[in-house]
Amino acid sequence: MTHDQMTIIAILVAAMGMFIWGRWRHDMVAGGALLACVFAGIVPGAEAFEGFGHPAVITVVCVLVLSHGLQITGAVDELSRRVLPSSSGQTVSIAALTGLAAVLSAFMNNVGAMALLMPVAVKLAARQGLTPGKVLMPLAFGSILGGTMTLIGTPPNLIVSGFRNESGLGGFGMFDFSPVGASVTLAGLVFISLIGWRLVPAREQSDTGDFDTAAYTTEVRITEDSKAVGKSLREVERMLDETDALVVGLVRGGFRLSAPYPGRILRDGDILVIQSEPKSLSSILSGLGLKLEENVPPEPEVAEAKDEEEATQSDTKGDEAEKAVGEGESRVSGNTSAEREPEEGGKEKNGNGKDNGEKAKHSEILIQEMVAMPGGMIIGRSARDMELRTRFGINLLAISRQGHRSIRRLRSTPIQGGDVLLMQGAPEVLSSFASEFGCVPLAARDVHVPGKGQAVRATLVMAAAIAAAALGLAPVAIAFAAGVLALMAMRIVSLRSVYQAVDWPVIVLLGAMLPVAGAMASTGAADLIARFLLENVAKGQAVFGLAVILAATMLMTDFMNNAATAAVMCPIALSTAAQLNVNADSFLMAVAIGSSCAFLTPIGHQNNTLILGPGGFRFGDYWRMGLPTDILVIAVGLPMLLLVWPL
Known part of the structure; x- marks a missing residue:
């Protein structure tokens, strides 16, 4: 093992440890790993920030903005009203909701889809006489599964495609992920709808009253x-x-x-x-x-x-x-x-x-529950830091964290992702605050659609961008950048909201981790890790090696950001395929599926964190439905990988 190999492995181990620890935000950890590689001489200083211009990063930015356009025009709300049954049994209702979440997540940011459907899920749970968690966890899992079906469904897919392109094989197409992703998603949705939701602990989460x-x-x-x-x-x-x-x-x-x-x-x-x-x-x-x-x-x-x-x-x-x-x-x-x-x-x-x-009408002062979204501006800040009362005229009445409610030191308590906040103020002020600071109202929303014209135009722009990329008329990043420009030109998305719609911590994470992952390949560290896995775990068998890559990726993504997991595992997957002299696509697809399927913990995916407070969940509640879902993903995904992308 060379000095550079030991250095990059040490940096990655330290970064993964900090990802799992969660003391610092993931973009800060990724930036630290990148600078450590530069100071160690592994990544040239002139190339340190090339990752921020990577097509995968640009595409993620554009998809976030296009998703925002679909949200603010009311297109998704209109679709949910038309698709979801107004009166049906528990199984059918949960199946319809998770199915809608999966379809939306295939073509828009899955965190955005989750945020839009959460109030619907809470209302559905009340109507069916279920605790909110019984509906929220299936919704979260369905939205995560849906992201595996297309190139733009989730950032890991774009990262995997980027690594394939850099290896000289060309990038994956828009629907190259669909055969395996759709099979895994369909199997997962059937399991969740029929059996899975019944395994979710019935944690009581009180409503506002x-x-x-x-x-x-x-x-x-x-x-x-x-x-x-x-x-x-x-x-x-x-x-x-x-x-x-x-x-x-x-x-x-x-x-x-x-x-x-x-x-x-x-x-x-x-x-x-x-x-x-x-x-x-x-x-x-x-x-x-x-x-x-x-x-x-x-x-x-x-x-x-x-x-x-x-x-x-x-x-x-x-x-x-x-x-x-x-x-x-x-x-x-x-x-x-x-x-x-x-x-x-x-x-x-x-x-x-x-x-x-x-x-001001006193009757317009209301109390409303909101959940803090991971990565929102509110995270890590207290009511005193934000000067809620002075700046906004809002009272923070209570915080619920993992089902535990308290008013102790409310004003100085830093808010975490998944916290449920009980806020008091004028409706328009609460709505503005939630939008600016990244909170999702849990109360049922009476959404006003700005106009069918805008909703239709936003949908057509999204469809045109997808079609252009799928038909090869333009590279993916270019097609979606053109879509963003079209939304801005039609004034569907304002200039200010374009930048507000982007999840900048994820973008910084991607831009910083791509050069670090590239250093794994250039130093030979990826080959070293792949050889260890093949000799000690897979015993030189290609099918076993594929299973190991899939399982290891799924385990890692349960404890660290899925984009970071994909960036770390792609060089290892490529090296493993090269040493076995088999098709690299099957191994890259295994990374794509594995890095998206985080079902065992609340920290593996933002959507899991988002339901932690509203569902009243504890850290150990996720594996009850998550472990069978993981096993099902491997049982369905591995044969499909071998069938669609033969070794």
Whole structure:
């Protein structure tokens, strides 16, 4: 073993360990592996970032944007309404939902398909009297299986095609994956629909109404001798940190604010709406000199409203003074929170305290569950980091993580992928926040289709790009880039949303890992690993070698990103085929199938992570349906590989 071989193997082992550990995001790990290869002299510095211009990376970007176009035009929602049965039994309903997810995932990003169908799945579970997990896990598995059917179904397929092209064999066609992928998908869907969903643990996940946001919710009045008088709401919240209490509202003069401005100065007579545990309530009352409010004051008269308006203007000036000394809040869309601070009586005032004429309806403040998508902007950030209340006027009421609900240290708790968040705010604000930060609403959505014309045009553009690539009229990357340009030209996808639609951590992962994988082949490390597998596991038998590659890839992808798994395994697959002197296509296809089929853990695929919180699942729940699905994939996939891509 040469020095370069030992170095690249050590780097890969360290990278895989960090992928599995999950302490750092996968794009950061991939970037570190790439730089380590450059510093070690294995990858030339001039070639370090060539992976970002790889056709596979460009195609993934374009597919994400085209998928986004199908989502925002309502094309997928319209299809789901037409395809899914409105009234049928459990088996038929689950079969229809997972089948739709598989078909969508073959032609669009499977995470996007999963996000669109999750609210449908939750509603279906309620209608059928099932726990959400009984429907969510089949949906996730169906969407994962569907990605194996086409070149653009999942990033690993594009990576495999890229390695085949670089080996001098040319890239795979759009539907070269279909014979094996469709067979595996069909077998998987039949199993999931008839047997698999019954193996899913019946974990209870409460809906919004039963979400355990706090053990006790009460209203407390600020008295004349209270320590809170003259202090800002922000200061009081800091004092309440020790008791794990949360201020979720303020009542002043009979008007209630659901997300009061943190800089607002509190005064005698104000009522704070607090959520806390019963054991903490007494310390809150004594510590701040508060009193329980038994009766909320009735609606104020006109004179009281006038007094309230004058007092509010005074508070606004105080808030502005506070901002002047460096305690101001960040801006959103060019407006500071003081410039659009919600005021009592449902009015908003600008920075000068003038009424802007817009009235907010209290009935429009709602509580909604959202699940944090892996890779979204919200991941790793807390409510305090995002300044939810100040910037958005949103309260974070509770977090559910793997079925465990708590309000302890909510504002400073970093959010993880799959967390279920209970949010309170105006509908349009919640919707905007979910879109920007990567959250999926779990409540049933009444989707507004922008217009059948846009939905049809987006669908035709996607179909044209697929046809151009399938018929060889243009390279895949070019065909889909032209599709993106068409969506932009027709104003179906705005310039800003083009960049928001791209999952940049995945793109960085792909661009960084491709040169690292190439170094495996150039240093001979791939040949070394392949020889070890052949001599010690497959015993020189080609069929056994194919089975080993398939099984090893499936095992790896359960613990690390599927794109990274494909990039690592492709050089090994090519070297194994070369040493056995057999058809390399069968081994590359085995990598494509194996790297997509992550069913044993919640971390192997984003869709598995996405259902972790909403389904109330634990880490060990996935193998119950996942292990039989893995066995079925090998049992069906291996003979089909040998039949379609003979050795």
